[in-house]
Amino acid sequence: MRIGELARATGATPRALRHYEQAGLISADRAHNGYREYPDGAVQRVRNIRHLLDAGLTLEDVRCFLPCLDGDLTSAPPGPAGLRVARNRLAVLEARIAAQTEVRDRLAHALRDLEP
Numbered sequence: 872m873r874i875g876e877l878a879r880a881t882g883a884t885p886r887a888l889r890h891y892e893q894a895g896l897i898s899a900d901r902a903h904n905g906y907r908e909y910p911d912g913a914v915q916r917v918r919n920i921r922h923l924l925d926a927g928l929t930l931e932d933v934r935c936f937l938p939c940l941d942g943d944l945t946s947a948p949p950g951p952a953g954l955r956v957a958r959n960r961l962a963v964l965e966a967r968i969a970a971q972t973e974v975r976d977r978l979a980h981a982l983r984d985l986e987p
């Protein structure tokens with residue numbers, strides 16, 4: 872299937888698919904006219920990639936899931952490496968949230984001091 876078909880089947884943009892390909896998460900053969908030709912299994916792989924990205928992981932994080940991206944990732948138990956990556960990503964997100972909450976609280980306090 873061509874990139875547009877894969878995009879429609881997965882909800883990803885062609886640009887995102889090219890980005891996943893550049894990151895080594897998906898691959899395509901080239902037709903004689905230069906068009907990318909993705910295998911049918913790319914639909915499941917891209918859906919899994921998007922699922923992991925939607926969960927807050929980065930493309931680099933997704934790399935540790937390469938061996939299981941072609942299966943039903945949503946119902947399979949994660950392996951130790953996947954759990955480690957997810958826990959690390961969660962810690963990063965929690966730290967960012969804490970930092971943003973602190974900034975918000977300082978701003979709210981400063982605004983309260985300025986109000987008549």
